Amino acid sequence: MFSLSEKYSLSQIQLTNVSxxxxxxxxxxxxxxxxxxxxxxxKIAKVFNLHAEGMLTNEYSTLVS
Known part of the structure; x- marks a missing residue:
C-alpha cells in the first residue's frame, strides 16, 4: 500500500494542498x-523529495516500510 502521507504524518487533504x-x-x-x-x-514525489519514477513501479512500496 502506498502510504507516504502516513509515514510523513500528512493527511490526504494536507498532501492535496501541498502537491x-x-x-x-x-x-x-x-x-x-x-x-x-x-x-x-x-507532484507527489516533489513533496517528499523523492524520484517520480520510483512511484510508477513497485519500488515505492519499499519507501514506506
Missing part, C-alpha cells in the same frame, strides 16, 4: 494501489 493533486487521486493511489500518471507522481 496540487486532487484528494480523490491520492485516495485512489493509497487505497487501491492505483499507479499514478508521471505528472501526478512528479
Amino acid at each position: 496540487g493533486v486532487p484528494v480523490t487521486t491520492i485516495s485512489g493511489i493509497e487505497n487501491t494501489n492505483k499507479i499514478p500518471r508521471l505528472e501526478t507522481a512528479a
Whole structure:
C-alpha cells in the first residue's frame, strides 16, 4: 500500500494542498494501489523529495516500510 502521507504524518487533504493533486487521486493511489500518471507522481514525489519514477513501479512500496 502506498502510504507516504502516513509515514510523513500528512493527511490526504494536507498532501492535496501541498502537491496540487486532487484528494480523490491520492485516495485512489493509497487505497487501491492505483499507479499514478508521471505528472501526478512528479507532484507527489516533489513533496517528499523523492524520484517520480520510483512511484510508477513497485519500488515505492519499499519507501514506506
